[in-house]
Amino acid sequence: NAGVTQTPKFRVLKTGQSMTLLCAQDMNHEYMYWYRQDPGMGLRLIHYSVGEGTTAKGEVPDGYNVSRLKKQNFLLGLESAAPSQTSVYFCASTGEITEAFFGQGTRLTVV
Amino acid sequence: GEDVEQSLFLSVREGDSSVINCTYTDSSSTYLYWYKQEPGAGLQLLTYIFSNMDMKQDQRLTVLLNKKDKHLSLRIADTQTGDSAIYFCAELNDYKLSFGAGTTVTVRA
Numbered sequence: 422n423a424g425v426t427q428t429p430k431f432r433v434l435k436t437g438q439s440m441t442l443l444c445a446q447d448m449n450h451e452y453m454y455w456y457r458q459d460p461g462m463g464l465r466l467i468h469y470s471v472g473e474g475t476t477a478k479g480e481v482p483d484g485y486n487v488s489r490l491k492k493q494n495f496l497l498g499l500e501s502a503a504p505s506q507t508s509v510y511f512c513a514s515t516g517e518i519t520e521a522f523f524g525q526g527t528r529l530t531v532v
Numbered sequence: 533g534e535d536v537e538q539s540l541f542l543s544v545r546e547g548d549s550s551v552i553n554c555t556y557t558d559s560s561s562t563y564l565y566w567y568k569q570e571p572g573a574g575l576q577l578l579t580y581i582f583s584n585m586d587m588k589q590d591q592r593l594t595v596l597l598n599k600k601d602k603h604l605s606l607r608i609a610d611t612q613t614g615d616s617a618i619y620f621c622a623e624l625n626d627y628k629l630s631f632g633a634g635t636t637v638t639v640r641a
Contacts, residue, residue: 523576
């Protein structure tokens, strides 16, 4: 039972490059979330999804896009990476609302 | 997150009680949560409370909710070295799950 899996775990990008982070969950959860974690700022919500084919903006959506084409996957895209997007990214999913399950995080560095 | 506020640091002696406080702004939040993050790991749920409850106890953990003041607290009894971690308060409103900045708890011998 894998739970929530994020790929990749680490990545270094050059400014202006693009990349996609993948979040996959095998719990048939409806709700999925992408956060970034920065020192002293906690987890800030980037985008979230309440079901297949739907997405919504969180607190800090600028510079990111998302897609939820399949219920089990939630993709986070950076079209043109900037140093300000250096962060640890976490994906989470929940079905019952009483508990969200988190992936292990993706450490992204933009140079 | 901007809607949930916590103090950033707490130092406590082993065996004492820890109290971590949180304030939130959205009175329509349905659930409030406490999550724990250990170094290099994702977050794990510690406990949650429904918005129509005042208190919830689960072994060493006690959650108090003051809905009028929009104040949530987590008390850890008999704090142990394994309790050293970052603790996040979170609120759920209309399926949007928002977190505070996290309180780093350091347990000293």
